């Protein structure tokens with residue numbers, strides 16, 4: 119049966135790969151912020167894989183941006199079956215000694231508050247969906263500890279906690295889970311990591327490789343389809359961090 123899906127941060131990387139892999143027969147609201155050309159290309163790939171794509175632009179690091187995403191989404195659908203809170207990023211590396219309040223606000227707004235606010239706005243639409251599910255994109259940084267990215271790791275840790283609390287609040291109708299990627303080769307790292315860092319992470323990973331966006335899309339799909347999992351954060355990290 120056709121699903122109606124909202125993916126935040128669908129222009130590039132994990133969001134784009136997830137949109138393309140879920141395209142067939144589905145209607146996808148594909149959110150982006152600044153990468154308009156990449157978002158159009160993702161929409162084209164969704165449509166060539168048999169889906170319908172609706173592009174929506176919004177800066178989700180503000181409450182008004184989250185509201186405008188929903189105003190636009192609600193104008194085109196009365197229900198959602200799936201919400202994927204994927205938009206996020208490290209923003210900037212800063213060691214804790216030099217941590218600026220402004221950076222903390224930006225990192226938490228982008229990675230935590232946006233997912234919480236978007237979810238809050240999406241609940242009435244998800245309640246009208248079929249087997250509705252929410253998947254949040256967390257990070258290995260939440261558990262593994264990431265020097266120079268402690269704010270980011272803490273913001274994703276808060277997202278994991280939100281995932282568990284929300285899973286209880288919304289059960290039994292709506293399932294809520296998260297995926298915690300390890301190092302994935304996407305534009306994320308072009309902004310904040312050097313090739314040397316990427317190579318060191320690759321060497322330090324038991325599977326001896328960094329991940330691909332499709333590896334995460336695959337886990338997101340599992341969490342949407344599996345009807346007996348809720349409140350879980352699934353690690354997909356090549357063995358970097360084992361439980």
Ligand SMILES: NC(=O)c1ccc[n+]([C@@H]2O[C@H](COP(=O)([O-])OP(=O)(O)OC[C@H]3O[C@@H](n4cnc5c(N)ncnc54)[C@H](OP(=O)(O)O)[C@@H]3O)[C@@H](O)[C@H]2O)c1
Pocket residue numbers: 126127128129130131132133150151152153154157176177178179204205206207208228255256257258259298299300301302303304305306307
């Ligand atoms: N790559 C990794 O190693 C890794 C590891 C762990 C977790 N993650 C998480 O995975 C998710 C996807 O990241 P990615 O690796 O696919 O990186 P990416 O390619 O840089 O994608 C990030 C997405 O977030 C959107 N975004 C950034 N700032 C935004 C803002 N202010 N408002 C709205 N949207 C915004 C971007 O939109 P525009 O480009 O259109 O602005 C883009 O679509 C993120 O939550 C990230 O924290 C990534």
